[in-house]
Amino acid sequence: MPTSNDPSRQALHLDLLERLVSFDTTSHKSNAHLIDFVSGYLASHGIHSHLLPNQTGEKINLCATIGPLEAGGGIGLSGHTDVVPVTGQDWDTDPFKLTARDGRLYGRGTTDMKGYLACVLAAVPDFVSRNLARPIHILFSYDEEIGCVGVRPMIARLGEDLPTPDIIFVGEPTGMGVVDAHKGPARWEVTVNGRAAHSSMAPLGVNAVHIACELIAELRNIERELKEQRHDRFDPPYPTLQVNSIKGGTATNIVPVSCWFCFDVRAVPGLDVYAIEARLKEFAETRCLPAMHEIAPEASIDIKLVNYVPPFEARPQSAATTLAMQLVGGNETSAVSYATEAGLFQTKGPDTVVCGPGYIEQAHTANEWIAESELENCMKFMRRLADWASRD
Ligand SMILES: [Zn+2]
Structure with a gap:
């Protein structure tokens, strides 16, 4: 050459x-x-x-x-x-x-x-x-x-x-x-552990997929609010949030005992991604876990930041x-x-x-x-x- x-x-x-x-x-x-x-x-x-x-x-x-x-x-x-x-x-x-x-x-x-x-x-x-x-x-x-x-x-x-x-x-x-x-990508993994039961006896179990859906609905609320944090130098000009993958349940006749999903945020400079995590954890603790624990004291929600590259x-x-x-x-x-x-x-x-x-x-x-x-x-x-x- x-x-x-x-x-x-x-x-x-x-x-x-x-x-x-x-x-x-x-x-x-x-x-x-x-x-x-x-x-x-x-x-x-x-x-x-x-x-x-x-x-x-x-x-x-x-x-x-x-x-x-x-x-x-x-x-x-x-x-x-x-x-x-x-x-x-x-x-x-x-x-x-x-x-x-x-x-x-x-x-x-x-x-x-x-x-x-x-x-x-x-x-x-x-x-x-x-x-x-x-x-x-x-x-x-x-x-x-x-x-x-x-x-x-x-x-x-x-x-x-x-x-x-x-x-x-x-x-x-x-x-x-x-x-x-x-922008800076942050990625979390969330694991919900409920309690399995026969589907005909659903009230005896804690449905991990349903709980995951509640958490995801809250993430959608956060996603909408993030659009207000504008940073016009970027395209799109705001932080994005999305659930990228989800796995849960085993069969139609079993109340699912576990559900896992991951989500990511593409943060603009100045966005506090730890505040997003804190809010989801607070939601889990106050809105999900009390009802889960009434049925299954062992039930849990684990929210873990697995990678964060700062904006x-x-x-x-x-x-x-x-x-x-x-x-x-x-x-x-x-x-x-x-x-x-x-x-x-x-x-x-x-x-x-x-x-x-x-x-x-x-x-x-x-x-x-x-x-x-x-x-x-x-x-x-x-x-x-x-x-x-x-x-x-
Ligand atoms: Zn490179």
């Missing part, structure tokens, strides 16, 4: 992307081989990597610093190493072999988001050659695609044994535009927004509906924005691709960042 600049040699970011795509880092698999490659590459440029494995050692976060750590702060370049599955998708090429065609690079993760990782790594020789006044940190995570799970232990260590950047750029695909807001909105006069706009040469920001690690980073302190190559429309699809020009724009961004961060 020769590039226009140098017909004899492939550009470094393309070499790197080819390698990164070749590692099958689907979220349910290990990312250790990819991290091994990245830490070896960084070591070849004299950069030490902090590896932060999970309990089994199969998943690893990587944190590395270029430039004067003692100066404090600096810029964090954040990206996730995992990709979504290709199972059930009809690909025209091998998803784990980078394939160039008509200015496009095909392969799983090219857009989401190994293209960005390749650009960050390709910029390392330039970062190293500069006399940096501020450090540049590389923050690569795992398990983003299953609810931003992997990055959390790394963020918890920022300011402990890891440096805290002043600014974080999350390189999710934005077409190199500056995204300063997104994100950059702070007013955010240093991250200002710098990102300067680096991309843009003058407007936008809001998106997909979630990223940005809200988690900003909650810990650093000003954060989302800015990376490629478009979300190509993410997670069969024949995922990124335009070569997007990667070149990202490399330009990295060079400008190096200019900004260096003393010269």
Whole structure:
């Protein structure tokens, strides 16, 4: 895949992307081989990597610093190493072999988001050659695609044994535009336990499906009220709530003893999702459980938040927004509906924005691709960042 600049040699970011795509880092698999490659590459440029494995050692976060750590702060370049599955998708090429065609690079993760990782790594020789006044940190995570799970232990260590950047750029695909807001998904599971009985003797039982329906009716009330919490930068311009799945009962002649369902909220910035949970729990305790307990003292309702990625909105006069706009040469920001690690980073302190190559429309699809020009724009961004961060 020769590039226009140098017909004899492939550009470094393309070499790197080819390698990164070749590692099958689907979220349910290990990312250790990819991290091994990245830490070896960084070591070849004299950069030490902090590896932060999970309990089994199969998943690893990587944190590395270029430039004067003692100066404090600096810029964090954040990206996730995992990709979504290709199972059930009809690909025209091998998803784990980078394939160039008509200015496009095909392969799983090219857009989401190994293209960005390749650009960050390709910029390392330039970062190293500069006399940096501020450090540049590389923050690569795992398990983003299953609810931003992997990055959390790394963020918890920022300011402990890891440096805290002043600014974080999350390189999710934005077409190199500056995204300063997104919604945040929260997901709950609810389990109702009643008491079984013969259907002909229904009053002796506690019907778990009926109780689940009462809880769901209350969720519908909440859903309607949420529409009043408008946030006009989003489409739809309010938080949504819906029940996504339900299972309960066994046969027509048995009062169902249990029912399980899950629901999710797509929160706009500022929405208190814990208040929604508190309200449903209060409803369960005051409106459902007393009658259930009269018949079956063992009856219960369990409401559990299973995943929450906080919504994100950059702070007013955010240093991250200002710098990102300067680096991309843009003058407007936008809001998106997909979630990223940005809200988690900003909650810990650093000003954060989302800015990376490629478009979300190509993410997670069969024949995922990124335009070569997007990667070149990202490399330009990295060079400008190096200019900004260096003393010269
Ligand atoms: Zn992503």
